[in-house]
Amino acid sequence: MLNFFQSGRMMAIVERDLRKFFRSPALMVAAMVFPLVQLIVLGNAFGGKIKDAKMGIVSHDTGPQAIRVIEALRAVQSNARTFQPIVYSDEQAMVAAVRRGDLNAGLVIPPQFSRDVYAHARPHIGLVLDNTDNFMTATFEDQLTQLVEALNQPEVQPRVVQQTALQVVELYPYIEYMKYLLPGSITLAMFVSVMIGGGIVYIDDKARGVHEGYLVTPITKLELVAGLNVAGALKAMGAGIVLTLLGSLIAGVGSTFQLANLLWLFLLIAATSFAFISMMFVMMVRVSDPLIPRAVFGILNTLLYFPSGAIYPIQAFPKWLQWIAWIDPFTYSVRGFKAVLLKGVGIAAIWPDLLYLGGFAMVAFALSTLLFKRTL
C-alpha cells in the first residue's frame, strides 16, 4: 500500500492532468461561472422579500385589542412595507376580492376578539389566503405569525380559500434564499468541474490517443485509474474551495470564515469531490464516444442536482424522487454544507454525510477499477 502511494507512475498521471489544467483553465473557470451565475440569479429572483402586497382587513370587533392588531399592521406598512392593509366592511366582499386576485390575502378579526384576549380564551384571527401562490402564502403566514406573537400571542388560524393551511415553524433565524442556495451552488461547482475534468476531458483524451500512449507503458490499471481520479478530485476541490469562499462573500454567509468551520468545509469539499469523480468514472470508464459525456451532462445535472434538496426541500418530494435523493451523493453534500454554513454546526452533524460520501467514493472507485479495460 505504501508502495502504491509512492507510485511515481500514478503521480505522473496526476501531474500531467494538473499541468494541462493550469495551462488552459478556461474550461474550469467556466465550470465555476455556471454555479455562480445560478446562485446570483436564482438567489435574487426568488430570494427577494415581498413588498406592498395587498391585504384586506375586516374587523368585527371594535375593542382595544382589535385596534392594536390593526395598528401593528399599519406599522408593518410604514416600515417593512410587506403589505398594505385595506379596510373592508363586508367579509364576503373581501373573500371574493382575494379570489379574484385583487387582494393577496385577507384578515378577519372576529367579534369576540378583545374579550377572548382578556379572558385568555384562545383568541383567533382568521387569515384568508390564496394558496395557489406558495411563496406569497408563506410570506403572509410568516409575517402575521411574527406580528401576532408580538401581540402577546393569540393564535393565527389560517382559513384558506382553496384548502390547506400550514403552520410555519422555523428553527433557525430567517435565511434568505441566496444563502439557502449556496450549499447547492458549491456542490454544483464540484459537479460541473468533475463533469468537465472527469467526463469530457477524459473521453476527449481517450479519443485523441493520449491513453493509447499510457497503455503501452508498464502502468497498472490501479495506478492509472487512481491517478485520473486523484487529478479529477483535486480539480473539483479547487472549484469547491473557490465557490465556497466567493459564494459566502456574495451571499453574506459569515460563518464560513470561522476556523473550525473552514476545516469542516474542507472535509466536505474533499469527500464530495472524491465521491463525484469516482461516480463519473464508473459511468465513463467504458465510454469512448466524445459526444456521450456532453449528452448526459444535462440529464445528470437535473437528475442529481434538483432532487438533492439544494433548491427545494426533499420532504416535499414524492416517494420515487426521495429514493433518488437517498442515493444521490449530491444530497449528502448539500446537507453537509447546509449544516455548516447555515446552522453553524460541525462534525457532530456532518459525520454521517462524510461517511456516506467517503463510502460512495470507495465503492465507485473499486467498481471503476474493475471495469477499466487496459486495452483499446
Next chain:
Amino acid sequence: MAQHAIQVVDIVKRFGNFTAVDGVSFFVEEGEIFGLLGPNGAGKSTLIRMMTTLLDITSGTAIIEGADVRKDPDRARRSMGVIPQAMTSDGDLTVWENLSIYSKLYGIPAADREKSIDELLELVDLNQWRDAPARNLSGGMRRRLEIARGLVHRPRIFFLDEPTTGLDPVSRVAVWEMITSIKHKRNLTVLITTHYMDEADRLCDRIAIVDHGKLVALDTPRALKSSIPGSSVIEAQFLQPPAGWQQTLEKLAAVNSIQPEGADMYRILTDDGSKTTTALVEAAVRSNVVVKTLTVQSTTLDDVFVHYTGRQLRDQMVDSPLYVSPVAWGK
C-alpha cells in the same frame, strides 16, 4: 534456437465476426528495420496493437524480446517503444514535460531522468524547443517528439505506425534519417508501417505486405521486386485506339502482362523496357493511333504492392461499421 527480436506465430484478431488479422506469422531479427505495408484497412495497426499489448489477441502468439505479450505483458512493454498512429503527446505540455511524464510512467529513477531526456532531445534535434508547448511544433517536429517519447526507457525494439503520414517530403526524409541514425546509435530493432513505397524500399531490410489481414509477401525489397514478372513498367495512354488494341499490345516484344487502367490507359509489365517501347511506338504509327502519354520505369516497390494487393487505391469496401474506433477519427 536463436532468439528473434519479434516472433509472431499464427496471430488472429477478430472484431465480432470480422477478421481484421487472419493468421499472420513472421520473425524480425535483432537490428533489422522491418517494414509492414498494406492498403488502408489491411490490418497493419491492428497487428501492431496486438504486438504492443494494446489489443487482446484472439489467437496465436507474439513474443517480443523473449517475452510473451499475453503471459508477460509488462516485460514486453519495458522492452519496446511504441509510436501509435495517433499523436499521443500532449499539446498543452512542453516538449520537456511530455518526455518527463513518460520517464515517470516508465519508472526511470529521478537521478537519471534529466540526463536521459537531454540526450533524447539532442538525438531528435529538439533541444532548442524543449520549453515550447508541443502544440506549437510543426508536424515533423511533433513526430520527432513522439519518437523521443517512445525512447525514454531505452527500449530494444521500436514500433512505429505510419510515422511519416501527413508530413511534407522534406520532413519525411528528415524523420526517416532520424530513425535510421537512432537505430544505429541505440542498437534498435525497428518495425515500421508506411504508405510510402519509396521510403520502404530505401530503408527497410525486409518488407511484409499485408492485405485483408493476411500476409501476402515477405522478403527483402530487392527480392520482392524480382519476384514479380517483368523488370520494367510502361504506362501509356492512347487517343481512341481501335478495338482489340489490348491484344495488339500483348503481342509486342518482351511483354509480360497488361493491365487496362481505364481512359485508354494501359500498364504494361515487360522484361525489356526499351525493346517494348520501340515496338509500341512502331505499332501505334502503323495503326494510326496517337500516343497521348508514355512513361517507362524499372519496377518499383509500388509495382510489387499493386501486384500483390491488386489495386493501387482501394475504396474502403467495409460495410458501414457499427463501431469505429475513436482512435481512427480525424484520419
